[in-house]
Amino acid sequence: PEQEAFDIEYWLLEEAKLQRMPGPKSLAGRIAIVTGGAGGIGSATAERFLAEGACVVLADIDAAALAETASALSSRFSEDVVRTVEMDVTAEDAVAKAYAEMAVEFGGLDILVSNAGIASSAPVEETSLGLWNRNMAILSTGYFLVSREAFRTLKAQGIGGAIVFIASKNGLAASPNASAYCTAKASEIHLARCLALEGASEGIRVNVVNPDAVLRGSKIWSGDWLKERAATYGKDKEGLEEHYRQRSLLKRSVLPEDIAEATYFFASDASAKSTGNIVNVDAGNVQAFTR
Structure with missing residues (x-):
C-alpha cells in the first residue's frame, strides 16, 4: 500500500539523518561540582565542562561573585545546567549539605574539582x-572534607568518577616567604x-593539576597576595606577571583557561587510565619537575 511504502521510505530518511548527527559531547549527562567556582580558574573550568555537555554546580563562599558567575554561564549555556551552592569548605556540615542539595538538583555526582583556595x-x-x-583549614582540611563527601557519594553510586585537585607549583617547589x-x-x-x-578499586580516579602564577581573573591575586609576592621578588605590581613569565622555561603567561583544559582532561574519558598523576601547567619550572 502507498502508506506502507511511505513509512518505509520515511524511516530510511530518518535513519540517514540520525547517522549524520554529531555524537554526544564528551561530558554529556555528567554532574560536576567545582569549589571556588566563582574565581578565575573555577569559572573557566565550569565553562569548559558546560561546553562539553556537563551539568555544573558552582560552590563558593562569595555569594555575590557566585551569583554573577552563575548568571553569565546560565545565559550562555542555559539555566537548566547551572546550579549554585554557597559553601564554606572548612565547615563539615555545610559541605555535607551542599552535596545533598546537588543530589536533589541533578541526581548525583560524577566529577569533583576541588579548587577553593586562599594565598x-x-x-x-x-x-x-x-x-x-587558616591556610591549613582551607587548603588542606577543606580539600579533605569535599573529597571525603565525594567519595561517599561516588562509592554509593557504584559507577566510578573523577576527582581533580587544583594544587600549585608551590606544592612541589618551595617559595620564599610562603x-x-x-x-x-x-x-x-x-x-x-x-x-x-583508595579509589582505584571503585573506579574513582584522582589526579592533580598544578598551576603557577595565574594572575588574570584570580580573586587570590586581587588581594594582598599580589602586593606581598611583588615585594618578595622586588617588583612592582605591574611587573610581577612579566617576572613570572620570564622565570618560566617557555616565557609564557598561564591563564585560567589553561588550567581548565588540563582539568577537563583529567575529568574526561581521555584520561580514563590515569590516576594518582600530576600535570604542571606552569609554562615550565625546573624546580617543579616531578621525579
Missing part, C-alpha cells in the same frame, strides 16, 4: 599561628595520592 605570604618568623591555621601556603599545597598533592590508592 598568604610572610617570612616564617612573622607567620602567625592564625595565618598558618611556608604556610606551600606546606598546605603539598598536603593536597599527597592527599590526592592517598585517595587515588
Whole structure:
C-alpha cells in the first residue's frame, strides 16, 4: 500500500539523518561540582565542562561573585545546567549539605574539582599561628572534607568518577616567604595520592593539576597576595606577571583557561587510565619537575 511504502521510505530518511548527527559531547549527562567556582580558574573550568555537555554546580563562599558567575554561564549555556551552592569548605556540615542539595538538583555526582583556595605570604618568623591555621583549614582540611563527601557519594553510586585537585607549583617547589601556603599545597598533592590508592578499586580516579602564577581573573591575586609576592621578588605590581613569565622555561603567561583544559582532561574519558598523576601547567619550572 502507498502508506506502507511511505513509512518505509520515511524511516530510511530518518535513519540517514540520525547517522549524520554529531555524537554526544564528551561530558554529556555528567554532574560536576567545582569549589571556588566563582574565581578565575573555577569559572573557566565550569565553562569548559558546560561546553562539553556537563551539568555544573558552582560552590563558593562569595555569594555575590557566585551569583554573577552563575548568571553569565546560565545565559550562555542555559539555566537548566547551572546550579549554585554557597559553601564554606572548612565547615563539615555545610559541605555535607551542599552535596545533598546537588543530589536533589541533578541526581548525583560524577566529577569533583576541588579548587577553593586562599594565598598568604610572610617570612616564617612573622607567620602567625592564625595565618598558618587558616591556610591549613582551607587548603588542606577543606580539600579533605569535599573529597571525603565525594567519595561517599561516588562509592554509593557504584559507577566510578573523577576527582581533580587544583594544587600549585608551590606544592612541589618551595617559595620564599610562603611556608604556610606551600606546606598546605603539598598536603593536597599527597592527599590526592592517598585517595587515588583508595579509589582505584571503585573506579574513582584522582589526579592533580598544578598551576603557577595565574594572575588574570584570580580573586587570590586581587588581594594582598599580589602586593606581598611583588615585594618578595622586588617588583612592582605591574611587573610581577612579566617576572613570572620570564622565570618560566617557555616565557609564557598561564591563564585560567589553561588550567581548565588540563582539568577537563583529567575529568574526561581521555584520561580514563590515569590516576594518582600530576600535570604542571606552569609554562615550565625546573624546580617543579616531578621525579
